[in-house]
Amino acid sequence: MSEAPGNSFAQRALAFVERTGNRLPDPAMLFVALLLVVWLASWLLSYFDYGLTDPRTGGPLQVVNQLSATAMTQFLGSMVTNFAHFHPIGVVLVAMLGIGVAEHTGFINAALRSMLRVTASWLLTPMVILVGIVSHTAADAGYVLVIPLGGVIFYSAGRHPLAGIAAAFAGVSGGFSANFIPSAIDPMLQGITQTGAQIIDPAITLNPLNNYFFTATSSVLIIGLGWLITDKFVEPRLASTPLDEDIVDQDSSTELTAQQSRGLRYALLSMVLSLLLLAVSAWSPESAWRGANGSLTELGAPLMASIVPLIFLLFVIPGIVYGIFSGTVTSSRDVIEGMTQSMHSMAYYLVIMFFIAQFVYAFSQSNLGVLLALQGGAGLQALGLPSAMTITGIVLLTGLLNLFVGSASAKWALLAPIFVPMLMSLGISPDLTQAAYRIGDSTTNIITPLMPYFPLVVVYCQRYVKNTGIGTLTAMMLPYSLGFIILWTLYLLLFWGAGLPLGLQSSYTY
Template structure:
């Protein structure tokens, strides 16, 4: 284990996770690991392509071939796309933009003052539940939640005298493994149901899927996962980590009167910002709504990252001016620059990770594995609810190599929605089964582009931590969330609880 964790518990589960961490940390430095994986993809693509492997992608009539990177086309692609793979890597832009805002708020002292004035005074027993719950709801901010919630959760745990990596793990679990659940209909519901409806439209049936068809199931899931995640954190993760004895040592001084005024003015700025945003949203013919006047999807949701960035910049400036941390316009970019310096290691790491993920997608190896796995299950001859559970497990496994939930559903739905439709299962029920599998294993796969971001945050508290440390932290959440979610699915099935308005397990 990492040095800071030697005083943790020595249970059977802890010993297994310690072994996972030890093995994982024997791997090369994350930058070299992703560079090695990129080389491995190059070699695999060459070997598989040499056998002229092709497959039929769902919805396509023309066979798709595995493309070799050891070819004229492949070499040209690697050279020409290298910079685009890096600068066009979606998480990079999200992280840099969000950190311009959060970094400013942090450097002027707003986040520390906010934590000392609010969270530190909250009942200690509710903090873990709140972190998981907020993490799950974070999918309203889309991918930005991966950048905001885990590091703030680590900071909260550190400030209340608990292990910061436990907080980071809880935040990452809520955001990642609980990504598909929410208490309101979100963009995820719209995207997945849109794909499902399109597939069902190819059949001679009036059965379709709408954004609210999984609402009841996902609403219950939020409560169940919040409790489950908190128990995992307090009963497994924290006891294993033990007392934090890392390099970061910081004593917090009592909140000063000028800081209280700064926090008050930041709150006024936040209310003004949110109020103005609500006025624009509810304004007739608002540019932030879609053509039909709706919010899912909408320019508001698509532009959530800059909206969040500007929010933190607004409150950070209000606090900084009040506390005299910001004395001129030059202070603002100076603080932002300091925040960007803290991301230098992440930027280096993301260069290698971006190449690996791009190569994997370009070669079609991931799609081939997904289609092959789906065909195997389709031909397995399993019947009853057992075939649905097998579908869940297959999807959870495929999610380790295809992170995008919408991309994976676009691959699986043409096969499985039709297969299960002819077995008399409602497509919205199958979509719910897909969602629990797709979310659960988000946090234990390096194919998750935010995996390396969380790893970078983790190194702030433990410089010796590696990929094995993060996987060992997150493995209990991924496996237990999947198990608990499957059990919840079975409860809904056997008790006849609707998954959404009028949506049961079977058709009719």
């Protein structure tokens, strides 16, 4: 495969990033190191008087030494509770139980294939990106299903298969925080954001869909921009890239068997009926789904409190129905097996969450977060930077960090206790800070070889062009990354500047 000008520079830069990133410890051990840093910093800084007022108590702010005998015994005594009650864990696991059933029975696989199969050739690019975005609700399904299918479909349509892979990769990973459908990532990030916000205001609570309006409308932006970049920049550049003559016959597997089609029809029917039942039960002004003020979306409304269980049901019901009619579910054991496999895939996540929970506890108890927030807020105020520049800085810093630390939850658990309270002191809401983080976290996924699925995408490309390497894939995805981070950030600033709500309301007013 011929290299485009500048690709050698991209390869050298990526080699440097890879070497640097490989020196970082495992994310779990990174939080062990950060816990030690918090203990040491709290001990050293506990001897100083900062002349600041703690906004939570109205009294003087004091850093609490976490190496003291009292603090250490409290830490050990609460270690299990810190982990078991850490908000992101429960919501993610419950959602994944339902998604696991839908994946195991084949419902998600069949639904995605069906969406791609019925698309006109000129709409292939936006449909591939759309399916990639929708696949976010199924955790890693997009990486193992949508991206290779993007290549297969483009190849079958006489288009360059690497362009199909690039479009799918852009939708699945580059637009990770854009989605029409609420998913487990929403309550997971909201829980971490809420923990950070409570450093300043212990009474604050955030809605699990606090970014939903922004992320849902962002889907249109990502689809349109990805469509333009694929058809006008990426695919024309690939025109000079010949395919290998001995391409392995690809199984276009977008066609469904009669049994799978029947299962999909009944599954979709069950999903529609479930949503209709929910709508009917919530329609009445006296509905039990409504909050004290009669609103379905107000904070504390049972409907809002049930978002995660509803996501669970939205996948488990059609997943079971599909399995029954397609033959993949023959007994209750198959349903339980799907849930069990999904929990197996979450084992590493739980290990990381254990250490994150202990770090968040110690960081909160030490008052270091409050100190950083007040001092950082004072520093930003002294600089007099416009809020738009501050938000843009959060996006860029997150995107840079994402080149080295891939886990969205791990990065946000590290950054939220600093960014959220610091920007709250400047009058910037936690919802806006979280939205800025989500943009930075998404847009550089597709140009870092440290992202766990990046090498897998290289392998997908090598099915068509054997000498595809990391530099080739990075050069192919760089236009998406740059386009997404620039225009998506501008869209956030316009969204915010117009006074539009980012999502459903939380328990604060700015």
